[in-house]
Amino acid sequence: MTDLFGESASPALALARKWRPRVFADLKGQEHVVRALSNALTQGRLHHAYLLTGTRGVGKTTLARILAKCLNCETGVTATPCGVCSACTQIDAGRFVDLLELDAASNTGVDNMREVLDNAQYAPTVGRYKVYIIDEVHMLSKPAFNSMLKTLEEPPAHVKFILATTDPQKIPVTVLSRCLQFNLKPMPPALVAQHLAEVLADENVNAEPAALNLLARAAAGSMRDALSLTDQAIAYGGGAIEAAGVEAMLGTVRRDYLFDLLDALAANDADGLMQQAQQLAEGGMAFDAALQDMGSLLTQLALMLHAPDSIKSGALEASFEDERMQMAASQLNAETVQLYYQIVLNGRRDLPYAPDEVSGFCMTLLRMLAFAPGAGNRTPQERPAPARVATASRVEPAPRAAMLAAAPVAAPVAVPAASPAPVIAAPDVASPVAALPSAPEPALIASEPTPHAAWDWLAVVASLRLGGMAKMLADHCELVAQTDASVMLRVAEAHKHLLDRAYQDKLVAALRDKFGPALTVSIELGAAVEKTPQQVRTRIKDERQAEAVAAIESDPFVRELVEQFGGQIDASTIQPLGEST
Numbered sequence: 001m002t003d004l005f006g007e008s009a010s011p012a013l014a015l016a017r018k019w020r021p022r023v024f025a026d027l028k029g030q031e032h033v034v035r036a037l038s039n040a041l042t043q044g045r046l047h048h049a050y051l052l053t054g055t056r057g058v059g060k061t062t063l064a065r066i067l068a069k070c071l072n073c074e075t076g077v078t079a080t081p082c083g084v085c086s087a088c089t090q091i092d093a094g095r096f097v098d099l100l101e102l103d104a105a106s107n108t109g110v111d112n113m114r115e116v117l118d119n120a121q122y123a124p125t126v127g128r129y130k131v132y133i134i135d136e137v138h139m140l141s142k143p144a145f146n147s148m149l150k151t152l153e154e155p156p157a158h159v160k161f162i163l164a165t166t167d168p169q170k171i172p173v174t175v176l177s178r179c180l181q182f183n184l185k186p187m188p189p190a191l192v193a194q195h196l197a198e199v200l201a202d203e204n205v206n207a208e209p210a211a212l213n214l215l216a217r218a219a220a221g222s223m224r225d226a227l228s229l230t231d232q233a234i235a236y237g238g239g240a241i242e243a244a245g246v247e248a249m250l251g252t253v254r255r256d257y258l259f260d261l262l263d264a265l266a267a268n269d270a271d272g273l274m275q276q277a278q279q280l281a282e283g284g285m286a287f288d289a290a291l292q293d294m295g296s297l298l299t300q301l302a303l304m305l306h307a308p309d310s311i312k313s314g315a316l317e318a319s320f321e322d323e324r325m326q327m328a329a330s331q332l333n334a335e336t337v338q339l340y341y342q343i344v345l346n347g348r349r350d351l352p353y354a355p356d357e358v359s360g361f362c363m364t365l366l367r368m369l370a371f372a373p374g375a376g377n378r379t380p381q382e383r384p385a386p387a388r389v390a391t392a393s394r395v396e397p398a399p400r401a402a403m404l405a406a407a408p409v410a411a412p413v414a415v416p417a418a419s420p421a422p423v424i425a426a427p428d429v430a431s432p433v434a435a436l437p438s439a440p441e442p443a444l445i446a447s448e449p450t451p452h453a454a455w456d457w458l459a460v461v462a463s464l465r466l467g468g469m470a471k472m473l474a475d476h477c478e479l480v481a482q483t484d485a486s487v488m489l490r491v492a493e494a495h496k497h498l499l500d501r502a503y504q505d506k507l508v509a510a511l512r513d514k515f516g517p518a519l520t521v522s523i524e525l526g527a528a529v530e531k532t533p534q535q536v537r538t539r540i541k542d543e544r545q546a547e548a549v550a551a552i553e554s555d556p557f558v559r560e561l562v563e564q565f566g567g568q569i570d571a572s573t574i575q576p577l578g579e580s581t
C-alpha cells in the first residue's frame with residue numbers, strides 16, 4: 001500500500017492531506033480528464049483499465065481514488081460519489097477491502113503480481129468492483145507485465161485496473177493498447193498560486209501574493225509539492241507567509257539583479273556589467289541558473305510586448321515584480337528582447353565550454369551589449385547605426401584574463417569619420433578586430449528596426465551564389481544571432497582553416513548581395529558549433545541539441561526563432577503556453 005501524502009505527516013501542518021481533492025470538482029487543472037471520465041461514468045461506458053500519466057504530484061493517485069469511489073459508491077456508479085456511504089468513507093480513509101493500491105516501484109516481482117491477479121478472479125467482498133491502483137506501473141518487471149496482460153486480455157467483469165505512471169514510454173504496447181489513457185497536465189504556477197491563496201484564506205493564514213508566486217514556481221507543476229512547501233513556509237514564517245521568508249526558505253535569490261543587468265545594458269555600461277557579474281560570483285551565483293532566469297525574464301518581457309493579454313489573464317506566471325517589469329518593457333523594443341533571448345540561450349548552451357562559469361556569463365553579457373549597444377534607453381531616432389562588427393577575430397587558446405579581453409564578441413568599432421553614423425563607444429574590451437571595408441550607410445539602418453522573418457540559415461545558404469571553399473565555409477557556419485542589419489556566425493575550432501580572408505570576403509559579398517550592402521557580418525570561432533548546414537544535413541544530434549529542443553518545447557514563443565537553427569521539434573511533445581522554465 002502506498003500513500004502519496006505520507007502517513008507520518010503532522011496533522012496540524014498537513015495541508016496537502018487536508019486539501020486533497022475528494023471529488024472531481026475539486027481537482028485543479030485537469031478539467032479535460034475530469035470531463036471525459038465524468039461523461040463515461042454517467043453514460044455507463046466503463047473500461048477495464050485506465051492509465052493515468054503525468055509528472056509527479058499532478059494528482060494521478062488522487063484521481064485514481066476518486067475514480068474508485070465513482071465505481072463503488074453505494075448510490076451507484078456515478079461521476080459524483082456521495083462521500084458519506086461506507087464505500088466512499090472507507091476509500092477516503094484508505095481501508096476499503098476491495099481497493100488494492102500497489103506501488104510498482106517496490107513490488108516489481110512477478111510473484112506479487114501473480115498474488116494480486118490470483119486474488120482478482122474472486123468477486124469483491126463488499127464493493128461493486130475490485131479496483132487495483134498500480135502506481136508507477138512502468139517499474140513492473142517484464143514477467144509481471146506479462147502476468148498482468150493475461151488478466152487484461154480476459155478481465156473478470158468485476159475488476160478495474162487504474163494504472164498510474166510518470167513514464168508511459170516504458171509500458172509495453174500490449175498493455176498500453178488495452179488501457180484508456182489520460183494525460184494529466186502539470187499545473188501552471190498561476191493556477192497553483194491561486195489555489196494556495198484560496199486554501200490559505202480558508203486557513204486564516206496571511207500570505208503575500210509574491211510569496212505565493214514563489215512557492216507556486218518552486219513546486220514546478222505539482223499541487224502536492226506546493227501545499228507541502230506552503231506548510232513549511234507557515235512554520236518558517238511563524239504563522240504568516242512573507243516573500244522574504246519564502247525566498248530565504250527556498251534559497252532563491254532576489255531577481256532584482258536581472259533588472260540591474262538590463263539597466264546596465266541599456267546604459268551601455270560594460271564596466272557596470274562586469275562589476276555586477278563579479279558581485280554575483282562572489283555571492284555564489286550559479287550562472288547557469290542566472291542565464292535561465294534571464295531567459296525567463298526575457299520571455300515575460302516579450303510576452304508583455306507582444307501579447308499583454310496573456311499575462312493579464314493569468315495564463316502565464318507573473319513571477320517578476322510588476323514595477324520593474326513595466327519599466328524594462330518600456331525601455332526595450334521587441335527586436336532587442338528577441339536578440340537578447342537568443343544570445344542568452346546560446347550563452348547558456350556554451351557555458352560548459354567556457355574557461356569558467358563567470359567568463360561564460362560575462363561573455364554572454366558583453367555579447368548582448370555588442371549586438372544591441374545601449375538598445376534600452378534610446379528612441380528609434382536616437383539609435384546609432386548598428387555597430388560595424390568585425391570579421392573573425394581569431395582567438396587562440398589563451399589564459400582566462402586574456403580570453404575575456406580577446407573575446408570573440410563582436411565589439412563595436414568606430415566607423416570612418418566620413419560616415420554620418422554616430423560613433424559608438426566601444427565596450428571596455430580591447431578586441432583585436434579588423435573592420436570590414438566600409439559600405440555606405442543607408443538611412444534605413446538607423447531607423448526603427450522593422451519586424452523581419454527570422455532567417456532559416458539552411459535556406460539562406462542554399463540560396464547564396466557560392467562555390468568552392470566559400471560554400472564550404474558557409475556550410476560550416478552556425479547562425480548565432482541576426483538582426484535586420486547584422487548577422488553573427490560561428491565556426492568550430494576544428495574548421496578554423498576555413499576562415500581564410502578570401503573565403504570570408506566571398507561569403508560576406510554573397511550575403512550583402514542578397515540582404516543589402518549595409519549588412520554587417522561577423523564570424524567567430526567557437527568550441528561549440530552544432531547547427532551548421534553541414535551538420536544538419538548529416539543529422540548530427542547530440543545532447544545539447546536535445547536541450548535546445550527542450551528549451552523550444554518549453555517556450556513555444558521562441559520556437560519559430562530557434563527553428564532557423566535546424567532544431568528538430570517533435571510537435572506532439574510541445575505544450576501550449578507551459579511554464580517557461
Ligand SMILES: [Zn+2]
Nearest residue numbers: 073082085088
Ligand atoms: Zn458513496
